[in-house]
Amino acid sequence: MKDLDEFKKFRQKMNEKIFFYGNKQINRFFSLDSQSYREGALTEKVKELLGLATSTVLRCEDCITYHIIRAVQVGCSDEEIIETLEIALIVGGSIVIPELRRAVSTLEELRERQKKGINIDELV
Amino acid sequence: MKDLDEFKKFRQKMNEKIFFYGNKQINRFFSLDSQSYREGALTEKVKELLGLATSTVLRCEDCITYHIIRAVQVGCSDEEIIETLEIALIVGGSIVIPELRRAVSTLEELRERQKKGINIDELV
Amino acid sequence: MKDLDEFKKFRQKMNEKIFFYGNKQINRFFSLDSQSYREGALTEKVKELLGLATSTVLRCEDCITYHIIRAVQVGCSDEEIIETLEIALIVGGSIVIPELRRAVSTLEELRERQKKGINIDELV
Amino acid sequence: MKDLDEFKKFRQKMNEKIFFYGNKQINRFFSLDSQSYREGALTEKVKELLGLATSTVLRCEDCITYHIIRAVQVGCSDEEIIETLEIALIVGGSIVIPELRRAVSTLEELRERQKKGINIDELV
Amino acid sequence: MKDLDEFKKFRQKMNEKIFFYGNKQINRFFSLDSQSYREGALTEKVKELLGLATSTVLRCEDCITYHIIRAVQVGCSDEEIIETLEIALIVGGSIVIPELRRAVSTLEELRERQKKGINIDELV
Amino acid sequence: MKDLDEFKKFRQKMNEKIFFYGNKQINRFFSLDSQSYREGALTEKVKELLGLATSTVLRCEDCITYHIIRAVQVGCSDEEIIETLEIALIVGGSIVIPELRRAVSTLEELRERQKKGINIDELV
Numbered sequence: 105m106k107d108l109d110e111f112k113k114f115r116q117k118m119n120e121k122i123f124f125y126g127n128k129q130i131n132r133f134f135s136l137d138s139q140s141y142r143e144g145a146l147t148e149k150v151k152e153l154l155g156l157a158t159s160t161v162l163r164c165e166d167c168i169t170y171h172i173i174r175a176v177q178v179g180c181s182d183e184e185i186i187e188t189l190e191i192a193l194i195v196g197g198s199i200v201i202p203e204l205r206r207a208v209s210t211l212e213e214l215r216e217r218q219k220k221g222i223n224i225d226e227l228v
Numbered sequence: 229m230k231d232l233d234e235f236k237k238f239r240q241k242m243n244e245k246i247f248f249y250g251n252k253q254i255n256r257f258f259s260l261d262s263q264s265y266r267e268g269a270l271t272e273k274v275k276e277l278l279g280l281a282t283s284t285v286l287r288c289e290d291c292i293t294y295h296i297i298r299a300v301q302v303g304c305s306d307e308e309i310i311e312t313l314e315i316a317l318i319v320g321g322s323i324v325i326p327e328l329r330r331a332v333s334t335l336e337e338l339r340e341r342q343k344k345g346i347n348i349d350e351l352v
Numbered sequence: 353m354k355d356l357d358e359f360k361k362f363r364q365k366m367n368e369k370i371f372f373y374g375n376k377q378i379n380r381f382f383s384l385d386s387q388s389y390r391e392g393a394l395t396e397k398v399k400e401l402l403g404l405a406t407s408t409v410l411r412c413e414d415c416i417t418y419h420i421i422r423a424v425q426v427g428c429s430d431e432e433i434i435e436t437l438e439i440a441l442i443v444g445g446s447i448v449i450p451e452l453r454r455a456v457s458t459l460e461e462l463r464e465r466q467k468k469g470i471n472i473d474e475l476v
Numbered sequence: 477m478k479d480l481d482e483f484k485k486f487r488q489k490m491n492e493k494i495f496f497y498g499n500k501q502i503n504r505f506f507s508l509d510s511q512s513y514r515e516g517a518l519t520e521k522v523k524e525l526l527g528l529a530t531s532t533v534l535r536c537e538d539c540i541t542y543h544i545i546r547a548v549q550v551g552c553s554d555e556e557i558i559e560t561l562e563i564a565l566i567v568g569g570s571i572v573i574p575e576l577r578r579a580v581s582t583l584e585e586l587r588e589r590q591k592k593g594i595n596i597d598e599l600v
Numbered sequence: 601m602k603d604l605d606e607f608k609k610f611r612q613k614m615n616e617k618i619f620f621y622g623n624k625q626i627n628r629f630f631s632l633d634s635q636s637y638r639e640g641a642l643t644e645k646v647k648e649l650l651g652l653a654t655s656t657v658l659r660c661e662d663c664i665t666y667h668i669i670r671a672v673q674v675g676c677s678d679e680e681i682i683e684t685l686e687i688a689l690i691v692g693g694s695i696v697i698p699e700l701r702r703a704v705s706t707l708e709e710l711r712e713r714q715k716k717g718i719n720i721d722e723l724v
Numbered sequence: 725m726k727d728l729d730e731f732k733k734f735r736q737k738m739n740e741k742i743f744f745y746g747n748k749q750i751n752r753f754f755s756l757d758s759q760s761y762r763e764g765a766l767t768e769k770v771k772e773l774l775g776l777a778t779s780t781v782l783r784c785e786d787c788i789t790y791h792i793i794r795a796v797q798v799g800c801s802d803e804e805i806i807e808t809l810e811i812a813l814i815v816g817g818s819i820v821i822p823e824l825r826r827a828v829s830t831l832e833e834l835r836e837r838q839k840k841g842i843n844i845d846e847l848v
Contacts, residue, residue: 197445
């Protein structure tokens with residue numbers, strides 16, 4: 105499985121490098137992207153599940169890892185996450201299955217860290 | 229705009245024809261598909277929004293029309309639907325915009341029907 | 353339903369116009385495309401079903417119409433076509449359903465033409 | 477062929493309606509989208525061709541129509557547009573062909589309007 | 601190249617974990633998925649080639665590996681597999697090439713195992 | 725980060741193996757693919773940027789790596805490459821971000837090699 109600490113390190117390093125190219129539109133898009141998941145008419149939890157479902161049908165592995173982490177951080181239960189993946193599976197078909205396996209593997213690693221009392225708040 | 233009554237008629241007619249070919253796996257998939265949106269750990273409203281968001285990023289026009297109708301039927305507000313489309317837009321990019329236009333056009337037609345007291349419960 | 357004669361007319365007219373731009377690579381690609389479906393280790397029937405299945409999961413409506421016509425022309429049965437669409441449905445998920453409806457609608461129109469003794473050999 | 481005046485009318489009407497929902501992120505995305513095609517290290521012409529090529533491989537019909545219009549407005553030649561579509565065809569494969577036909581059909585309508593002295597500056 | 605024994609181990613482990621979450625729709629989908637490839641109007645060989653072609657145009661690496669293994673297990677020849685990949689390449693374009701390389705690499709490893717008398721029946 | 729020398733080695737080895745299967749259509753497609761990027765109405769630089777943008781929105785990692793290398797080889801500046809990625813990001817949305825990170829990482833490795841006087845002409 106993808107190491108979550110490696111994932112974090114590469115994301116942070118590259119986000120900084122991209123930022124320093126100083127391309128205004130790219131930087132605005134990054135800021136727009138994080139604003140979209142803030143509580144509004146929909147709760148943060150629902151928004152993260154929307155991010156997870158869309159990332160899953162589009163089979164963007166890093167995006168799925170990111171939204172699983174975020175979903176766990178904002179307090180989604182296993183059942184809520186699995187039902188979200190279920191809808192993604194029905195909508196997107198069997199090609200979603202490899203992502204489903206990796207998503208569940210990430211979910212399990214996060215739950216293990218929580219059981220051991222390891223802080224997961226800084227992972228993304 | 230796509231006429232919602234035409235949409236309903238073609239869907240029903242073709243669903244019946246597909247059913248009568250008697251392909252077991254296809255028929256099971258159709259039944260599985262409708263079961264997936266029933267209330268579970270997630271409410272029907274959230275599930276319809278997940279269906280809407282995934283259909284939007286995959287740019288499946290009929291699927292979007294279907295889930296907008298369902299979202300309105302189960303009581304989602306305009307704000308909830310628009311925030312769902314917002315996340316689909318950020319996740320899927322500017323190629324989602326044409327679907328966003330058609331989705332909003334469908335939403336407006338549904339709201340007009342509701343204002344005029346036209347029953348929309350049988351549309352899907 | 354898309355009118356099959358309109359479909360034929362627009363395809364032919366635009367294929368000719370594209371040809372007359374004289375772009376070598378585009379013209380070579382068109383020729384390569386038709387060569388790929390000629391009998392080899394696989395029969396023409398299997399190749400058309402491969403064309404149909406891939407077009408269906410990629411949800412390319414005109415491509416599906418084209419390969420349904422070709423599959424019927426080279427003698428595929430309804431059962432063979434429906435099983436091909438079944439695999440496309442399982443692989444591609446519920447977003448394939450709208451294409452499935454249109455594909456079955458095209459298939460039925462072709463079978464009706466055959467029953468009435470209308471020649472379908474020139475449709476593509 | 478899609479009527480270009482209908483295309484313009486529907487786009488404008490729906491863009492306004494979307495704007496009036498007042499969703500900040502959607503409105504910012506629309507503004508970001510238009511900023512991205514302004515001259516920078518790359519000319520406006522190259523940027524429109526990038527918009528056209530990406531829209532073509534993603535098979536977004538309205539996006540293709542939009543970028544063909546824009547490419548013609550900023551002065552791209554037929555050869556430049558056709559070579560852009562050629563690369564999109566090689567990258568995206570035969571499923572791009574239906575979009576290629578429609579793109580060429582749009583291009584021809586624009587050239588006819590220009591020949592007749594009809595102003596195309598307000599189409600998008 | 602992806603190690604085929606690692607591939608098998610991760611698939612089995614995660615399939616079991618997913619099963620034990622007890623989500624009915626997910627479990628039914630998995631069962632539906634395997635039923636779809638059983639002999640019907642089409643032979644098992646043709647069905648596996650349909651699975652391979654659709655996985656290839658959708659560029660699902662694990663799905664391609666799975667269907668190459670299955671195609672070899674049910675007795676498809678190299679020529680049949682390569683012609684299937686050829687159609688996927690023409691349909692899906694040059695973005696399919698990286699998957700083509702990995703597919704051929706998997707095919708070669710399977711043929712080597714067969715030559716050495718290593719049993720490949722348990723790989724999936 | 726993906727090792728560029730490993731990337732080169734695997735590409736070359738597999739391209740040769742694919743070539744020796746002797747499938748005419750596949751071999752013609754490979755030749756067509758390289759012809760498409762030769763100078764015509766558009767310069768080689770613009771063509772490589774079109775290849776990069778389309779690969780990025782389709783999220784084909786190896787294709788992105790290939791076109792970043794080619795873009796640097798034919799003399800594109802960082803600004804031109806970043807603006808190309810910017811358009812791909814706006815067109816394709818946040819699911820493009822993981823590819824953006826890897827693309828920038830590849831770009832940086834190429835620039836470092838150039839600074840150290842390491843020849844990058846043979847990488848693809």
